[in-house]
Amino acid sequence: MNYQTTPNFNNQMQEKLPNATAVLILGIVSIVLCLCYGIPGIIAGIVAIVLYNKDKKLYKATPEKYDNYSTLNTGFILSIIGIILSTIYAIFTIGLISYIGFDALKDPEALQQKMQELQEQMEDSERENF
DSSP: OOOOOOEEETTTTEEOOOTTHHHHHHHHHHHHGTTTTTTHHHHHHHHHHHHHHHHHHHHHHOGGBBHHHHHHHHHHHHHHHHHHHHHHHHHHHHHHHHHOOOOHHHOOOHHHHHHHHHHHHHHOOOOOOH
């Protein structure tokens, strides 16, 4: 493999970690894809973490050999954020489907009727509380 190299303070050539850019891109993608029902964002985040662990082992073995560890860490943090957001959105989507029903989500009239019923229930519960 041909990695880009840069000299460090000892005039030794440093390589880029092989998956650091991929981890960063997958971390960003996991955040963007969290709005696609959550599942693609979770998958992208998990792949990013697997690649992160591989590069982290490389870096920990010889830290003086690599120079873009901060890029790797940034991608890791973004992938964790993406997994959390995707998980929250997936739980919300599952809850919405189980509460309203999948058929109501397909039919706009049924969805509107269901939303009106929910709004009436909320208004009734507010009246009872006051």
